[in-house]
Structure formats: C-alpha cells, structure tokens
Amino acid sequence: MVSFPDKDKTEYVKIGMPKEMVEEVKRIIEGEKRLGFVSIQEFVKDAVRKNIMEFGEYSNGQHKR
Incomplete structure (x- = not known):
C-alpha cells in the first residue's frame, strides 16, 4: 500500500494538462x-x-500478473 503524508504537511506544486483532458x-x-x-x-x-x-x-x- 502506498502511504502519503498528512495533508497539513504536504507541499503542493502546479502541473499543466491539455485543456481537452481537463474538459x-x-x-x-x-x-x-x-x-x-x-x-x-x-x-x-x-x-x-x-x-x-x-x-x-x-x-x-x-508486480504479478
């Protein structure tokens, strides 16, 4: 299982996505x-x-398949 830090301690960055994907x-x-x-x-x-x-x-x- 992947664990992620608490929301309060997380730093955020901006990313870009093509407008069509966002829509x-x-x-x-x-x-x-x-x-x-x-x-x-x-x-x-x-x-x-x-x-x-x-x-x-x-x-x-x-990974097992």
Whole structure:
C-alpha cells in the first residue's frame, strides 16, 4: 500500500494538462456523481495514486500478473 503524508504537511506544486483532458475530467465528474469526485484535483490525485501503486510494483519487482 502506498502511504502519503498528512495533508497539513504536504507541499503542493502546479502541473499543466491539455485543456481537452481537463474538459473530459469535468464531464466525468459532473456526469458520474456516483464516483464521488467533487473536483478535478481529487480526480487527478486518485488517477495518479492508482498509477503510482501499479507502476511502483513494477519498479520494485513485485508486480504479478
């Protein structure tokens, strides 16, 4: 399991995304309320977290398929 620091202690940086991707994320958030995302930031953090978990397993030699 990937653990992340407490929100109060986390430093943030800005990143850029193509406008088309942002618009698609907005469409998903607004159209799929059942997913529970209330912001683009939440959606993107969740997607990145899932990739870190998946690819972190690869880089640690632990990925099993």
